[in-house]
Amino acid sequence: MQTTRSEELFAIAKDLIPGGVNSPVRAFKSVGGTPRFIDRGEGATIWDADGNSYIDYVLSWGPLVLGHAHPQVVKALIAAAGRGTSYGAPTALENELAQLVIDTVPSVEMIRFVNSGTEACMSALRLARAYTGRDKIIKFSGCYHGHADMLLVQAGSGVATLGLPDSPGVPASTTSNTLTAVYNDLDAVRALFESNPGSIAGLIIEPIAANIGFVMPHEGYLQGLQDLCHQYGALFILDEVMTGFRVAPGGAQEKWGLDPDLTTLGKVIGGGLPVGAYAGKRKIMETVAPAGPMYQAGTLSGNPLAITAGLTTLRELLKPGVFEGIAARTADLVRGLESVAAEAGIPVQAGYAGSMFGVYFLKEQGAPLIDSYEAAKLYADPPRYGQFFHAMLAEGVYLAPSQFEAGFVSSAHGEEKIEQTVAAAKSVMVGIGK
Numbered sequence: 299m300q301t302t303r304s305e306e307l308f309a310i311a312k313d314l315i316p317g318g319v320n321s322p323v324r325a326f327k328s329v330g331g332t333p334r335f336i337d338r339g340e341g342a343t344i345w346d347a348d349g350n351s352y353i354d355y356v357l358s359w360g361p362l363v364l365g366h367a368h369p370q371v372v373k374a375l376i377a378a379a380g381r382g383t384s385y386g387a388p389t390a391l392e393n394e395l396a397q398l399v400i401d402t403v404p405s406v407e408m409i410r411f412v413n414s415g416t417e418a419c420m421s422a423l424r425l426a427r428a429y430t431g432r433d434k435i436i437k438f439s440g441c442y443h444g445h446a447d448m449l450l451v452q453a454g455s456g457v458a459t460l461g462l463p464d465s466p467g468v469p470a471s472t473t474s475n476t477l478t479a480v481y482n483d484l485d486a487v488r489a490l491f492e493s494n495p496g497s498i499a500g501l502i503i504e505p506i507a508a509n510i511g512f513v514m515p516h517e518g519y520l521q522g523l524q525d526l527c528h529q530y531g532a533l534f535i536l537d538e539v540m541t542g543f544r545v546a547p548g549g550a551q552e553k554w555g556l557d558p559d560l561t562t563l564g565k566v567i568g569g570g571l572p573v574g575a576y577a578g579k580r581k582i583m584e585t586v587a588p589a590g591p592m593y594q595a596g597t598l599s600g601n602p603l604a605i606t607a608g609l610t611t612l613r614e615l616l617k618p619g620v621f622e623g624i625a626a627r628t629a630d631l632v633r634g635l636e637s638v639a640a641e642a643g644i645p646v647q648a649g650y651a652g653s654m655f656g657v658y659f660l661k662e663q664g665a666p667l668i669d670s671y672e673a674a675k676l677y678a679d680p681p682r683y684g685q686f687f688h689a690m691l692a693e694g695v696y697l698a699p700s701q702f703e704a705g706f707v708s709s710a711h712g713e714e715k716i717e718q719t720v721a722a723a724k725s726v727m728v729g730i731g732k
């Protein structure tokens with residue numbers, strides 16, 4: 299596979315942009331090698347600058363649930379652009395998307411649109427603090443909620459419990475109110491509530507921990523967290539930036555019958571353009587300015603281009619059979635990967651929900667279940683994933699360039715693409731099993 303052009307472009311980029319990329323994981327650091335510079339995408343396929351094509355399971359890290367350049371989305375965007383891209387004034391379109399989300403995501407009664415998942419989570423926590431008059435928040439090690447200062451605490455053990463920041467530039471004073479617990483450990487959260495009486499504003503969690511690979515919640519765990527929050531007067535905040543419109547049309551809260559106080563959304567809700575949202579119960583959302591005193595604003599928030607992409611994408615996704623079709627293809631893919639791994643004698647832990655999936659390569663056969671970031675660090679085998687990743691890339695399959703990221707399927711991934719992917723994995727697994 300010729301990659302000269304990507305190599306040249308990466309060399310130029312590194313001189314212009316830190317690390318050559320505008321978001322770190324794109325740089326292929328954890329798998330090594332040169333990131334592919336992408337030239338175009340259509341349906342389930344992307345083409346790089348050297349003209350190589352790949353079946354894409356990254357899908358811009360989740361947003362493209364209909365695949366690249368979906369004809370309806372493109373058509374709607376062209377029409378919207380012709381009427382102006384942003385006015386800084388309200389539009390009827392925003393009402394339409396707001397109503398659609400309220401009708402689709404069970405707990406949501408009101409919604410505020412922002413421009414990214416980061417903004418959504420940052421604002422939701424400000425709201426939790428404003429509404430409860432409390433300062434502390436609980437998050438989970440390995441859960442990612444964007445790059446706001448107070449949320450850049452995720453490292454394990456000692457660092458985590460002390461609330462020390464993960465990144466230079468984040469003052470300890472900013473994270474001193476961030477308490478961290480191990481994912482899937484309910485008792486740890488109860489202990490935090492007990493040792494911080496009356497001071498925890500809210501708890502934020504990814505319903506599936508999918509920024510460390512793919513970790514499912516234990517049965518009843520999320521419900522248990524919701525109950526604890528309510529027992530101690532804190533808000534239960536479900537970060538559905540990734541799981542929203544993917545785990546079920548109404549997100550993880552629909553799948554597991556949860557009733558979060560606040561929900562954060564992003565990715566699919568923007569259909570490939572920058573949109574995020576925080577949403578939830580009316581009495582809480584009315585704390586947000588100008589209805590209430592909590593300030594939050596955005597020059598381009600709710601712009602017609604982004605809202606059109608989201609609205610068109612969701613309307614297509616919610617047509618009868620579309621979601622179910624993507625979910626069925628996802629199940630076929632994961633079962634296929636599991637079976638070729640088993641044939642090759644390679645230990646994996648695979649999982650999926652709706653149109654999201656993840657496959658851990660394990661250090662050894664019979665490793666304990668990966669159910670937290672701590673367990674992922676112990677039992678997953680990133681070097682072997684790196685081998686798999688590069689061999690799949692050579693076969694024309696583009697997976698996440700890190701073992702600790704989830705994968706995504708779109709409505710454009712037909713049976714044929716799934717079969718092609720599994721066949722590629724079969725030959726690759728035999729090679730790396732040796």
Ligand SMILES: *Cc1c(COP(=O)(O)O)cnc(C)c1O
Binds near residue numbers: 565
């Ligand atoms: C991607 C992601 C975010 C951050 O969204 P951005 O749009 O990248 O700022 C927040 N939470 C979760 C769960 C995510 O997967």
